[in-house]
Amino acid sequence: AAAKAEGGAAVSAEEDEEEGGMSHNKQAEVGARHLAVFHEKEREWDVLGRFAFIFGAMGASHLLQAYGYFSAAKYYNGDDWASWVVQLLVVLVDAIFACVYINGSIWVQILGASLTVCAPLACTLAIRIRDPVWVDAVFIPTCFLCHFLWNVLGMWQLFAIVRKSDQEITTKEGLTSRNFTEAASVRRKTKPRSP
Numbered sequence: 001a002a003a004k005a006e007g008g009a010a011v012s013a014e015e016d017e018e019e020g021g022m023s024h025n026k027q028a029e030v031g032a033r034h035l036a037v038f039h040e041k042e043r044e045w046d047v048l049g050r051f052a053f054i055f056g057a058m059g060a061s062h063l064l065q066a067y068g069y070f071s072a073a074k075y076y077n078g079d080d081w082a083s084w085v086v087q088l089l090v091v092l093v094d095a096i097f098a099c100v101y102i103n104g105s106i107w108v109q110i111l112g113a114s115l116t117v118c119a120p121l122a123c124t125l126a127i128r129i130r131d132p133v134w135v136d137a138v139f140i141p142t143c144f145l146c147h148f149l150w151n152v153l154g155m156w157q158l159f160a161i162v163r164k165s166d167q168e169i170t171t172k173e174g175l176t177s178r179n180f181t182e183a184a185s186v187r188r189k190t191k192p193r194s195p
Helices: 002-077 080-101 106-128 133-190
Strands: none
Touching: 002 080, 002 106, 002 133, 080 106, 106 133
């Protein structure tokens, strides 16, 4: 009876270890799922934060451009120097600001700064040069084209954020599943057996 009790205790201890091992694996799986959900939510908030930055920067750029055009319109009130100086300062601030928040190569930053300078310059030339009619026919569409391209560049920035985020999540998913598989196999190998 004592031997049977010892054998029963050994069997129940072995069963407990197996159940404990299974619950440990189950805990690891649940923990991995919770971490996956957390990382997904973290990625979403990171993407939304980057979007907010781009939208805020583009909005500030449009505000600076609008103030530049407002100051250029002061030319019609007789403020020749004020319209030049204020517009020049606003355009320079906008061009420097564009170089700061555009992600990409130096050429993309130069393109963005050039677009923010070219549009107000075309507007100013269209306002100040009256005699040849072709000046208005060239510079006014150039101004609108620069603004259109500036907005396309902003949209390209948004698509680049999404593309980068998708690439990051793809590589993280591959690493997470591989690490989880390796960790589970190590736990199975190192699990102590009862005598």
